[in-house]
Amino acid sequence: MGFFDFLNEEPNQKEIPKKVRGDIDTEFAEENAHLDLRQEELDIHKNRVETGEVVLHKDIVEEEQIVNVPVSHDQVVIERKVIDREPTTEPITDEETVHIPVTAETIDVDKHTVVTGEISAHKRSVQETEQVRDVLHKEVADVETHGNADIIKED
Structure with a gap:
């Protein structure tokens, strides 16, 4: 006789769902x-x-720079002396000319580019821990006994 055979002996047998x-x-x-x-x-x-x-990008900014540069130029100094009427053998002519070149320093400004620094970028991976919470469902066995059923649980 099997475990469930006693169910067939009851006169008011209940229908067991499938x-x-x-x-x-x-x-x-x-x-x-x-x-x-x-x-x-x-x-x-x-x-x-x-x-x-x-x-990363570069912007161009303008910066005015003032530099004092010493320069020189020639001055012609005209001096007159009074001479006490000395006799000369030279005739008076209009062809006598003296040329005195006058010079001055001028400033030419050019620009050139130089490297003054460098910027670089790189990525690195940083490990963090995040907590995940969720509700999980689990089936557990529920053993019911009715009447005088002798059950031995083996795990």
Whole structure:
């Protein structure tokens, strides 16, 4: 006599609902019966998403610079002396000319470019820990006994 055979002997037999396991419908278990117990587990996937960006670029600013540069130029000093009427043998002519070149320093300004610094950027990965919380569902077995049923649990 099997475990569930005593159910057939009751005069007011209750209808037992069908349980579905896989493709098999069972109303009554023979000698052995079992239930599959299931539980949920977290599937965690990480995705890399763009959260911002850093842009490096150069701007041109103007800065006026004032530099004092010493320069020189020639001055012609005209001096007159009074001579006490000395006699000369030279005739008076209009062809006598003296040329005195006059010079001055001028300033030419050119520009040239020099490197004064460098800026660089690189990325690095920083490891952090985030906590994930979710409610998981789990099937647990509930064994009910009715009447005088002798049950031995083996784990």
